[in-house]
Amino acid sequence: MNKRKIFLLRVKAIARKEFIQLRRDRRMLFIAFMAPIIQLTLFGYAATLDVKSVPVVVCDMDQSMQSRAILNDLTASGYFVIQEREPSIRDVRKSIDENRAMVGIVIPEGLERDINGGRKAHIQTIIDGSNAIYATMVRSYLERIVTNRALELSADEMSKNGIKPFTPLDIQQRVWYNPTLKSRDFMVPGVFALVLMIISTVLTSMAIVKEKERGTIEQLIVTPIKPIELIAGKLLPFAIISLIDITLVTMVAVFWFQIPLHGSFILLFLLSALFMLTTLGLGLLISTVSKTQQQAMLISMLLIMPIILLSGVMSPIDNMPVAVQYFTLLIPLRYFIVIVRYIFMKGSGMSILWPDTLALAVFGVVLFLLSVSRFNKRIG
Amino acid sequence: MFAVETSGLKKSFDKTEAVRGVDLRINKGDLFGLIGPDGAGKTTLMRLITGVMTPDSGSIRIFDTDALRHKAEAGMMLGYMPQRFSLYEELTVEENLEFFASLRSVEKDSFNRQKNYLLKFTNLEPFTKRLAGKLSGGMKQKLGLACTLIHQPQLLILDEPTTGVDPVSRREFWQILDSFLHQGMTILLSTPYMDEADRCTTIAFMNNGVLPVVDTPQHMKTLIQGTMLEVVLKEPLRAKQVLSRSDIYRHVHILGDRIHIYVDKPDSGYIADIKQILNNEAIAVDQTGFTAPMLEDVFVSIIEKERA
Numbered sequence: 001m002n003k004r005k006i007f008l009l010r011v012k013a014i015a016r017k018e019f020i021q022l023r024r025d026r027r028m029l030f031i032a033f034m035a036p037i038i039q040l041t042l043f044g045y046a047a048t049l050d051v052k053s054v055p056v057v058v059c060d061m062d063q064s065m066q067s068r069a070i071l072n073d074l075t076a077s078g079y080f081v082i083q084e085r086e087p088s089i090r091d092v093r094k095s096i097d098e099n100r101a102m103v104g105i106v107i108p109e110g111l112e113r114d115i116n117g118g119r120k121a122h123i124q125t126i127i128d129g130s131n132a133i134y135a136t137m138v139r140s141y142l143e144r145i146v147t148n149r150a151l152e153l154s155a156d157e158m159s160k161n162g163i164k165p166f167t168p169l170d171i172q173q174r175v176w177y178n179p180t181l182k183s184r185d186f187m188v189p190g191v192f193a194l195v196l197m198i199i200s201t202v203l204t205s206m207a208i209v210k211e212k213e214r215g216t217i218e219q220l221i222v223t224p225i226k227p228i229e230l231i232a233g234k235l236l237p238f239a240i241i242s243l244i245d246i247t248l249v250t251m252v253a254v255f256w257f258q259i260p261l262h263g264s265f266i267l268l269f270l271l272s273a274l275f276m277l278t279t280l281g282l283g284l285l286i287s288t289v290s291k292t293q294q295q296a297m298l299i300s301m302l303l304i305m306p307i308i309l310l311s312g313v314m315s316p317i318d319n320m321p322v323a324v325q326y327f328t329l330l331i332p333l334r335y336f337i338v339i340v341r342y343i344f345m346k347g348s349g350m351s352i353l354w355p356d357t358l359a360l361a362v363f364g365v366v367l368f369l370l371s372v373s374r375f376n377k378r379i380g
Numbered sequence: 381m382f383a384v385e386t387s388g389l390k391k392s393f394d395k396t397e398a399v400r401g402v403d404l405r406i407n408k409g410d411l412f413g414l415i416g417p418d419g420a421g422k423t424t425l426m427r428l429i430t431g432v433m434t435p436d437s438g439s440i441r442i443f444d445t446d447a448l449r450h451k452a453e454a455g456m457m458l459g460y461m462p463q464r465f466s467l468y469e470e471l472t473v474e475e476n477l478e479f480f481a482s483l484r485s486v487e488k489d490s491f492n493r494q495k496n497y498l499l500k501f502t503n504l505e506p507f508t509k510r511l512a513g514k515l516s517g518g519m520k521q522k523l524g525l526a527c528t529l530i531h532q533p534q535l536l537i538l539d540e541p542t543t544g545v546d547p548v549s550r551r552e553f554w555q556i557l558d559s560f561l562h563q564g565m566t567i568l569l570s571t572p573y574m575d576e577a578d579r580c581t582t583i584a585f586m587n588n589g590v591l592p593v594v595d596t597p598q599h600m601k602t603l604i605q606g607t608m609l610e611v612v613l614k615e616p617l618r619a620k621q622v623l624s625r626s627d628i629y630r631h632v633h634i635l636g637d638r639i640h641i642y643v644d645k646p647d648s649g650y651i652a653d654i655k656q657i658l659n660n661e662a663i664a665v666d667q668t669g670f671t672a673p674m675l676e677d678v679f680v681s682i683i684e685k686e687r688a
Contacts, residue, residue, distance in 0.1 A: 006485055013482035017468060017475075024470040024511070215464040219527075221432050222460045223483040224452040 010225050014233025018207065022237065032203060036195045036245045040252050043191040050183050051137045055083040057101035059092045064112035070123065071105070073149055079141050092126065102128045103138060115153060177262075177345045188259045189344040190313040192249050193336050196272060197279050198304055200242045204283025205296040207234055208375075213292050227375055235280050239273075242280075246272045253344075262347030271339050271357060277364030278332040284371035313337050332363040381444050383408045383535050383566035384429060389438035391424055398424040400589035401438070406568060406582070408443075408534075411561055413580030414570040417683065421589040422570045423463060426539050429568070430460040442535060456484065459528035463539040469513030473504055473523055476512050477530055484531040491530070498526040502556060518549025525556065536560065538569040542576065554579070574675045585679055593682060597675060604673040604681060609641040609650055612667040613658070622661050623654065633680045640677055646670040 022028050056074065060067050074080040083101050086092050092104040104126035114121040125142055129135040155165035178185050211217040220230060246269055253259045261268070282303070290296040308314065310324070311333040317325055328334050335356040342348035350357065384406040391399040398421045406412045414422050427433040429440060431451050440447040440454075447454035467476050474495070481491045499505045502522040507515065512523060521541065528536065542550045554576070557567060569576075577583055578597050585593040585600075593600065613619055616634045623629040623641065628650075631642035643650050651668050658665055 009485065010483055013479060017471065017479050020475060021468060021470040215462065215466045216468065218432060218462045218464075219460075219466075219480070220483070222430055222455060222458075223480065224455050224485075225483050 007229055010229040011233040011236065014225075014230060015236040018234060018237040022241075028203070028206075031199065032241045033245070033248070036199050036249050037252055039195045039198070040188070040191055040249050041256065043194070044184065044188050044253070044257050047184075047187040047191055051079050051134070051141055053081045054079055054103055054138055055101045056080045056103045056105060057084045057086055057092050057095040058082050059086050059089055059104070059106045061109040062107050062111040066112040066115050066121075067107045070107070070146070070149055073145050074105070074142075077141070077145055079138075079145075096126060096128055099128075102134075103142070118157075184257060185259050185345060186341070188253050188257050189340045190337055192253055192344075193275075193311075193333060193340045194308060194313060195249055196242065196245060196275065197307070197333055197336075199245055200238060200276055200279040201283045201286070201304065202297065202300050203241065204235065204238050204280050205286035205290070205300050206293050207238060208284065208287035209290050209293050209296045228372065231284065231372055231375060235284070238280060238283075239276060242276045243269070243273060259344060261344055263343035263349065264347075267349065267353075268340070268343045271336070271343075271353070271360070274357065274360050274364060275332065275336040275339075278360065278367050281364065281367035281371045284375060285367070288371065288374045307331055307333050310334070311337050329359075332360055332367075335359045335363075381408065382406055382441070383410065383443060384412075384568065385441040386429065387439050389425070389428055389440065390436045391428055391433060392436060397589050399428060399435070402589075402591055404584065404591065404594075406566060408566055409561070409564050410566055410582055411557075411580045412566070412568045413577045413583045414568065414586055415572070415574075415577050415583060415679065416586035420586040422586050423539055425586065426460070426537055426568070426570065430458060430537055431455055432460070432462075456531065457533055458535040458537055459531070459533035460537045461524050461528045461539065461541060463543070467512040467520060467523060467527065469511065472509050472511055473499075473515070474508045476523060476527055480527045481530045486531050490532075494530055494532060498529060501559075502526050503552075516549075518545050518552070521545050521549065521553060522556070525553070529560075534565060536565055536567045536569075538567065540570050540572060543572060577675055583675075585682060587683060587686060592686070600675065600678050601673050603678055604642070606642060606644045607646050608671050608673050608677055609643050609646075609654065610638055610667075610669050610671045611641065611654065611658075611665055612638045613663060613665050615663050618661070619658055619663050622657060622663065626657065629654065631681060631684065633677055635674075635676065640671070640674075642677070642681065 022032065058071060060071065071082065075082060080103065084095055086095060089106055092101075092106060095101045096104050104124075106124040106126070108122065108124075111121045111123070123146070125146075127135050127138055127142075151167070158165045211220065250261070250265065250268065254261050283300075286296050286299050286303070290299055310317075310320075310328045310331050312328065313333070317328050317334070320328070338356050339353050339360070342353060346352075382405045384404060386402055386404045389399055389402040389404070390397070400421075402425060404425075414425070416422055424433065428435045429442075429447070431447060431454060434448070442454040442457055445454050445457070468479065471479065477495050477498070478491070481495075486494070499508060502525065504519060504522060504526065507519065512520065515523060525538075525541070542553055545553065561567060569580075571577055580597060583593075583595065583597055583600060584591045593603070595603075611619065614637075616637065616639045619639055620632045620634055623632050623639075629641050629643075633640045641650075641654065655665055655668065
């Protein structure tokens with residue numbers, strides 16, 4: 001037998017053994033195929049920044065047509081739901097303290113009288129700011145609704161006085177790629193990248209450390225198998241599983257969440273496969289430094305958390321301190337997030353994505369070679 | 381030509397020297413036993429010979445092949461069963477055999493022949509399709525042996541193969557080993573059991589990373605000149621403490637429900653004397669007599685001599 005044939009036979013033997021083990025291990029099977037689908041579904045629903053049905057507590061001391069019109073505008077927008085009506089400001093405060101409402105609206109007595117009398121009327125809004133991101137969005141919606149009402153009132157007033165109402169300045173907004181600004185269309189592709197990274201890293205790190213933990217690695221070392229053959233045979237099944245996962249997760253995103261895939265699926269698939277090179281390499285590296293599956297799991301989690309936070313999937317990298325921004329250049333996920341979002345939302349092709357693809361390729365090769373060389377030393 | 385020949389073999393980990401210059405020669409067809417206290421370096425020595433570990437210095441020849449230079453060739457000639465031999469529990473008996481055969485590039489015909497032979501030999505034939513994880517301890521051990529033999533090695537290296545195996549399976553395991561010996565195989569094994577050591581053609585006693593004594597079991601027992609005085613009693617530990625205080629009976633070994641005391645000749649005066657000493661301490665004596673030294677006596681006295 002020539003060397004190439006022996007190499008392929010041994011790789012096949014390892015890969016075949018891995019597949020049999022996987023097929024008979026329900027826990028691993030679950031992690032490999034069900035976990036990505038469940039994770040994407042859960043995160044897809046949970047990771048939404050859309051403001052909808054915010055509970056409101058109202059203290060309407062005016063009880064007039066004008067006050068009712070304002071409250072009507074709020075509920076008609078769909079963003080707010082009047083949860084409670086309270087007679088005093090103190091009760092409004094209590095309601096927010098006890099988390100029954102997120103927004104309090106106080107309409108003072110004499111609102112209608114002031115408006116009709118041509119005087120400036122005031123309403124007070126109280127926003128629970130404990131979730132700053134959410135509160136900011138709620139505030140802007142509130143402002144928009146109240147401003148619109150004010151503009152309408154002044155237009156009424158002008159036409160009553162025989163002046164043709166006009167708006168001196170207006171914005172013509174065009175939002176591209178995600179016209180309705182649905183945060184899910186933006187979040188799901190990000191989660192897609194996260195799920196692929198977590199699954200492939202964790203699976204790979206477990207697979208090799210398992211041989212160490214059970215002591216089977218010693219038998220493997222006595223056989224004439226070379227480290228590169230062992231690694232190739234070990235990673236092959238997980239690479240295949242990852243590719244199946246890419247397809248599964250894309251299907252959930254497109255068919256379940258109705259996220260429009262503007263770009264090419266083939267390109268998404270190929271670049272995801274390239275990204276897998278970095279995650280398989282990372283998993284392998286974790287495997288070489290840990291002695292038990294528990295250790296591997298713990299190290300994976302400790303690494304994955306900062307990777308996610310620094311990847312730009314949750315908050316824009318541009319908002320981070322400059323030093324941290326440079327640091328994020330070392331995180332492969334960062335490039336992949338851009339690739340996934342652009343392919344999904346903008347339908348970008350290689351002419352746009354090549355810098356990120358190049359970065360990913362460099363990281364993939366370096367990380368992979370590094371882990372293989374470390375593995376060589378450990379086994380010998 | 382020797383089956384195994386090492387010279388000046390050394391290996392250390394961080395600060396501890398596990399193997400400190402071992403010169404070993406194992407004849408073809410020998411059943412070579414390696415014994416010694418825990419931490420003596422037995423496992424490390426076996427790992428060096430099998431190529432699992434690389435020595436810091438020294439040389440290893442397996443059937444005249446330089447095992448350090450031609451690792452793969454040497455590896456094909458030997459089968460190694462580590463102390464914690466673990467199979468792939470999610471694989472069946474047959475799949476385990478197939479896996480180890482394919483890693484060693486065993487041809488299909490030869491694999492089938494060897495597989496059938498080994499399965500019959502180890503009485504595992506009815507369990508071919510059973511998952512290895514569902515086998516009993518003794519059966520797992522036999523499957524481990526079968527996996528190590530699938531490529532028909534001429535040298536078999538076993539690290540405490542019968543530790544934790546029930547007595548019936550242990551006897552069966554030894555029957556299998558015996559028949560391989562008859563076929564001319566060379567076996568190197570370590571064992572904590574003295575009755576197993578007694579079956580070996582040659583024994584090496586390992587202590588502190590060296591082999592101070594390598595000999596046949598029969599000859600080894602003559603290393604102790606004199607005889608052993610055996611006392612059966614209820615409190616062997618206290619008896620040893622009491623006797624050790626005297627100048628004459630310094631070498632006292634506990635062997636379960638009895639103690640062995642080294643004396644220069646079978647003189648009944650010793651018995652009377654010891655009975656007297658134990659009586660003074662109110663230690664009841666059930667039975668006394670003289671006996672030939674056992675292997676264990678030899679090893680205990682070697683260790684004590686080295687410590688002194």
